[in-house]
Amino acid sequence: MLPASSRTGRRRALQGSAALAVVCGLLLWWLLPTGEDGPSGRLTFSTGVKSGVYQRYGDLLQDALAHDLPRVSIDLRTSEGSQQNLERVVSGEADFTVATADAVAKYRLDGRPGADRLRGCARLYDDYVQLIVPRGSAVETPADLRGKRVGVGHPGSGVRLIADRVLTAAGLDARQDIDAVSAGIDTVPGRLERGELDAFFWSGGLPTGAIRDLSERFPVRLVPVGDELIGRVHATGDATRYYHSAVIPSDAYPRMGARSSVQTVAVANLLVTTDRADPELTERLTQTVIRSRDRIGRQVHPAQLVDLRTAIYTDPLPLHEGARRYYSSAKP
Numbered sequence: 568m569l570p571a572s573s574r575t576g577r578r579r580a581l582q583g584s585a586a587l588a589v590v591c592g593l594l595l596w597w598l599l600p601t602g603e604d605g606p607s608g609r610l611t612f613s614t615g616v617k618s619g620v621y622q623r624y625g626d627l628l629q630d631a632l633a634h635d636l637p638r639v640s641i642d643l644r645t646s647e648g649s650q651q652n653l654e655r656v657v658s659g660e661a662d663f664t665v666a667t668a669d670a671v672a673k674y675r676l677d678g679r680p681g682a683d684r685l686r687g688c689a690r691l692y693d694d695y696v697q698l699i700v701p702r703g704s705a706v707e708t709p710a711d712l713r714g715k716r717v718g719v720g721h722p723g724s725g726v727r728l729i730a731d732r733v734l735t736a737a738g739l740d741a742r743q744d745i746d747a748v749s750a751g752i753d754t755v756p757g758r759l760e761r762g763e764l765d766a767f768f769w770s771g772g773l774p775t776g777a778i779r780d781l782s783e784r785f786p787v788r789l790v791p792v793g794d795e796l797i798g799r800v801h802a803t804g805d806a807t808r809y810y811h812s813a814v815i816p817s818d819a820y821p822r823m824g825a826r827s828s829v830q831t832v833a834v835a836n837l838l839v840t841t842d843r844a845d846p847e848l849t850e851r852l853t854q855t856v857i858r859s860r861d862r863i864g865r866q867v868h869p870a871q872l873v874d875l876r877t878a879i880y881t882d883p884l885p886l887h888e889g890a891r892r893y894y895s896s897a898k899p
Contacts, residue, residue: 606848607638613652613661614643616721616751618777620694621648621665624867631859636851647751648724650674656841657681663844663852667694667725667770668835672806672883681841687881688838688853688890692869694770695815696729696832697778699759702786702823706766709737709792716746718755718767726751729832730768732807733792736799756781766790770834772869773819782822789815789829797832809883810834837881849889853878854897 612629615621622645629641644661646652649670655661657680675682700706706715712734719734719741720726727749734741741747748755748764755767756777769775781787794812801807813833817825838856840849857875864871879886879894886894 605638606636606845606851608848609640609642610662610848611642611644611660613646613655613664615646615648615652615665616724617645617753619648619752620772620775620867620869621646623776624665624863624870627863627866627870628856628859631855631862632852635855635858636848639848646723647721648726650725650728651721651723653679653685653839654723656839657684659843663688663838663840665691665836666839667728668809668837668883669806670725670728671837671839672809673728675883676806684841684843685884686840686842686844686887686890687884688840688849688887689856689873689878690880691836691838691856691878692772692872693813693833693835694725695773695813696733696792697769697771697775697815698733698766698790698792698831699756699769699778699781699787700766700790701759702788704765704788706790709733709790709796710739712737712766713739713744714746715765716748716763718750718758718764719747720768720770721749721751724751725834726768726770729770729810729834732800732803733768733796733832735803736796752777756785759787760785772836772867772872773815774868779820779822782820788823789820789825789831791829792831794830800832837884839884840887842887844887844889846887846889846892849887850893851889853887853890853893857893857897 612625614625625643629643632641649666652664652666653670653674656664706712719730731741739745752769755764758764759767797812800810810832814828814830816828857878860870860873
């Protein structure tokens with residue numbers, strides 16, 4: 568017979584092994600998929616022009632969604648920008664997209680088809696109006712653009728929307744007083760560099776990679792949009808209440824050599840869908856958008872500003888039911 572001490576030790580070892588097995592089982596239950604596999608199928612996400620922040624953000628969000636929603640196939644579609652994005656989600660060509668709050672407000676105020684079906688999932692980050700000219704340009708204010716060749720964004724973009732409003736506030740008619748060039752951030756930096764443009768408008772997060780790259784190979788600067796002009800922009804219509812005064816910090820584009828911040832206008836971006844979107848899918852997608860902030864933000868700096876505390880404010884859109892579920896369960 569074994570001594571009593573040996574029997575006790577063996578019993579304890581067996582108990583310890585059993586306890587370890589239980590712990591391992593619980594860990595496996597927690598880590599491995601269960602019968603609840605989550606949403607499945609295919610969704611289309613409409614982004615923006617190549618080289619723009621929407622497209623880069625979409626690329627990285629697609630990777631995050633592939634991890635969090637492995638049974639959902641995500642297709643990205645480039646677009647001209649906010650206005651075209653809204654048309655796509657309403658028509659069913661896309662399931663989710665990003666659009667600026669002013670573009671959403673205009674779509675609704677104009678009574679466009681399906682406007683009442685639009686829903687918000689999250690307030691993301693702000694777009695900053697950036698008016699770029701060669702460093703030696705005589706243009707000091709938007710009013711100085713008269714007679715100049717100016718890139719104003721694609722017709723379906725949020726850039727075109729805000730460029731038209733800034734020009735109107737500056738006393739200029741984009742159809743008569745400037746040589747308006749319909750082009751986006753994928754081509755305007757090169758056109759400015761080659762002397763084919765005198766200036767271009769861009770509305771995007773800070774810093775925008777295409778502008779940063781331009782500033783590193785060609786001397787450019789930012790033109791301020793001052794308080795008085797911002798006041799006149801606000802006076803042009805209800806949708807303009809979504810613009811607010813902002814500053815572009817001097818270190819946003821270090822190679823521009825700005826000695827101080829530059830005043831401008833900013834507007835919030837919204838993650839948008841329609842009431843047709845599946846609530847469970849929308850809840851999970853919204854969760855991924857919030858939780859992937861830091862990972863995406865390391866490569867797309869504006870994404871660092873996505874915040875659970877402010878994401879719920881999707882004015883002028885009501886929250887989608889699925890997004891509301893997420894925020895209700897994830898209060899900070």
